[in-house]
Amino acid sequence: MNGGNPNTDKSQRLLKLAEEVTPGGVHSPVRAFGAVGGCPRFIERGEGPYLFDVDGNKYLDFCCSWGPLILGHADSDVVAAVKEQVDRGMTFGASTELEYKLAQFIVSRIEVVDKIRFVSSGTEAVMSAIRLARGFTKRDLILKFEGCYHGHSDHLLVKAGSGLVTFGQTASAGVPDDITKNTVVLPLDDEEALQKFFAEYGDKLAAVIIEGVPANNGLLIQRHDYMRLLRTLTEQHGVVLILDEVITGFRIGFGGATEYYGIRPDLVTYGKIIGGGMPVGAFGGRADIMDHVAPLGAVYQAGTLSGNPVAMTAGLATLEKLAADNIYAEMENRNRRFVSEITTRLASSSVNIAGVASIFWILFQRDIPRSAAAIDSDGIAHYNRMHTRMLNAGIYLPPSGYEVCFLSTVHTDEVLNEAAETIARIIGEEAHQWA
Known part of the structure; x- marks a missing residue:
């Protein structure tokens, strides 16, 4: 996983240019990073489970173009x-x-x-x-x-x-x-x-x-x-x-x-x-x-x-x-192992990960909700603050705490095990500040 503060000069420059010709510089509002802050990444290409931005930064992608890319990028x-x-x-x-x-x-x-x-x-x-x-x-x-x-x-x-x-x-x-x-x-x-x-x-x-x-x-x-x-x-x-x-x-x-x-x-x-x-x-x-x-x-x-x-x-x-x-059973098992690895590391914190099949959602609250009214807005705010730190570590999560994450068939156990350690560390640090 990446570390430190990656260079985003090209993304920042492209955003300013795009804002001159497009409302907010984006063609779908959530891409503006309004909820999470920081500079939206302008993506150059995707390969397997990874995204590469115009500044050359590499990210493990848990957005998967908001779900369509179940086979990963550029299958x-x-x-x-x-x-x-x-x-x-x-x-x-x-x-x-x-x-x-x-x-x-x-x-x-x-x-x-x-x-x-x-x-x-x-x-x-x-x-x-x-x-x-x-x-x-x-x-x-x-x-x-x-x-x-x-x-x-x-x-x-x-x-x-x-x-x-x-x-x-x-x-x-x-x-x-x-x-x-x-x-x-x-x-x-x-x-x-x-x-x-x-x-x-x-x-x-x-x-x-x-x-x-x-x-x-x-x-x-x-x-x-x-x-x-x-x-x-x-x-x-x-x-x-x-x-x-x-x-x-x-x-x-x-x-x-x-x-x-x-x-x-x-x-x-x-x-x-x-x-x-x-x-x-x-x-x-x-x-x-x-x-x-x-x-x-x-x-x-x-x-x-x-x-x-x-x-x-x-x-x-x-x-x-x-x-x-017939990949669905394996994807669900992989997601279950991945979520379990993260939550085990966070056993003492008030963080949950809801999951179904190859979808998961990180939430900073004790109970997993079934209705919109049961979602803790304070927890969403903690997710949003955490997002930039995830990006800096090479983890591409949806730029909103209300959005879910996706796996693809090319998110292997090896890739996920490495990511779990990074994700758990960053979530744990944010949860500690919350507590």
Whole structure:
């Protein structure tokens, strides 16, 4: 691992130049390092589990491009397939065999997906699934949960306020109340609130959407009983259950959260891994619902780059490798050993690491939360202060204490054992200051 204060002159210079032509100098807010401070690193290349910035610094990457790179950076098989496709063309604005191949690959292996439609991002996938649910049910009301992120479409940029539910309290400027008034927010892991809401509003709901495992506001692993109750209530009231698997799809198992919880949603949304590192999204599910999408039905959805051949190629190469290698059990065991090694070294501190499959989340609090309200904001502040020290030691963690970390297939035990010692030391020093 690195040590000291690495040179960041080029990154600092690039940030100043970027700020002249881009809001905040970044193209996604979290990249600005606003929560953690310090200079955002401008990355030049990735290789295996490592990132290399423009100043020549090397980092062990636990961000993995926010989840898509389950095979690590620049996987040779994926890169070779993409290069071959690029030579044939990058986009045609027409149908290709590659669209069918990736769709057939998913439909034939994921039991809950009868039909699938590709788009270009997770946000598009969720936006389309919501529109489809409303068109299918002929209802308007949508239920989401506090702490779940489903992209930045207007009707889902809402948060919970005081009381049982919040109707349309926007979390972003520029979103009119009229757009969010049909979006309801409930707390996670609250069966009483869920049952009370369904008793009053269940027959008005078009859809309920929930992350497979909420992983955008901490790692809020839900109880199986809670997820089964949600499935039961939606079925009883004819409500479309949308499982947002943009993060969890092909990440917490080949079958994602549907396999993990043993439930069958009506629709699922995908992104990240199914594009193998290229921009992609998808929504799919029951055939009788999917057949309401144009051109078969009246629910409109379109996209110039939807199903583009480069993303389809990268996605197919990635999923074929995941299916053939059956790597999930080994990744989960590796993550468990890694987390155990860190927590054993921190046995006397008030630090936890939540984990599921190949995802983990470092939190400075004694109890692992299942709801957003149970997250200790003081603990988040300690993570944020720790972040720069991790970077200086060659550990690239997400630049926000609310974000989770990912492993790839190339995060070997040897690499992780070395990292565990460094991570435990830095966390322990921060925890000591906290105490």
